[in-house]
Amino acid sequence: MTDFIQLESGTSESQISAVEYQRYNSLKNGLRGIQSPNLDPLSTLGIEARNDTERRHYAELWVKQEYERTEKELKFQREVDAAWKRLMPNMLPVNMGNAAGIAHDSGGRLALFVREADCQRCDARLSAVLADKRPVDIYLVDSEGSDQKLRNWAQQHRIPAEQVRERRITLNHDAGRWMRYGNGIMPVLLQQGESGWHIAAF
Numbered sequence: 001m002t003d004f005i006q007l008e009s010g011t012s013e014s015q016i017s018a019v020e021y022q023r024y025n026s027l028k029n030g031l032r033g034i035q036s037p038n039l040d041p042l043s044t045l046g047i048e049a050r051n052d053t054e055r056r057h058y059a060e061l062w063v064k065q066e067y068e069r070t071e072k073e074l075k076f077q078r079e080v081d082a083a084w085k086r087l088m089p090n091m092l093p094v095n096m097g098n099a100a101g102i103a104h105d106s107g108g109r110l111a112l113f114v115r116e117a118d119c120q121r122c123d124a125r126l127s128a129v130l131a132d133k134r135p136v137d138i139y140l141v142d143s144e145g146s147d148q149k150l151r152n153w154a155q156q157h158r159i160p161a162e163q164v165r166e167r168r169i170t171l172n173h174d175a176g177r178w179m180r181y182g183n184g185i186m187p188v189l190l191q192q193g194e195s196g197w198h199i200a201a202f
Contacts, residue, residue: 016041016042016045016061020041020045021041023045024041024044024045027044027045027048028044032044032047032048042058042061042062042065043058043062045058046058046059046062063176066176066179069179070141070174070176070178070179073179073184076184078118108191108192108193109134109135109136109137109191109192110129110134110135110136110137110189110190110191110192110200111136111137111138111139111181111189111190111191111192111197112125112126112129112136112137112138112139112187112188112189112190113139113141113174113177113178113182113186113187113188113189113190114126114138114139114140114141114186114187115140115141115142115186115187116140116142116143116149116153117142119186119187121186121187122186122187123157125187125189125201126138126157126187129189130159130160135168135169136168136169136170137169137170137172138159138169138170138171138172139172139173139174139177139178140153140171140172140173140174141174141178141186142174143173143174145173145175150171150172150173151171154171159171181197182199183199185199188201189201
């Protein structure tokens with residue numbers, strides 16, 4: 001019987017065999033570990049895949065894992081939003097800095113992660129960013145990869161079409177970036193600086 005190592009998502013679909021985990025440890029102790037010291041097992045095995053079949057296999061496992069992680073985070077965030085409404089119904093968000101709410105603005109490009117379903121704070125953050133007239137990449141975390149859903153959301157929220165054509169605003173599917181860079185905060189605004197992306201406001 002083949003032994004399996006359980007990865008974070010908790011389902012059999014996201015398991016790797018003991019042999020694969022051994023290879024991961026070997027890669028981690030080599031050049032890949034130096035180049036990417038904190039890389040997870042699936043990403044490590046996928047990047048260092050020995051053929052296209054392996055690369056596709058690990059990519060599919062990675063997507064399943066990230067989907068499950070995102071679903072759990074979304075469920076928890078909905079409970080957090082509901083708790084705010086129950087416990088602090090009269091509290092308004094504090095807005096420091098410029099119109100987008102950035103207290104320490106480096107002037108770098110912005111990335112805004114929002115969701116369509118039941119998120120008044122997302123709409124408020126979006127309005128502040130648009131009012132600030134800054135270049136921004138908008139990611140809809142629950143678009144489910146549907147271009148039509150993304151377009152409908154943009155029309156409903158009156159995203160300026162001319163700014164989209166000029167690429168001052170881009171509309172994007174999340175594809176796991178929110179979990180990787182936004183720490184599961186919803187909504188969250190990132191800003192690009194000299195050392196990469198950092199959380200600027202939420």
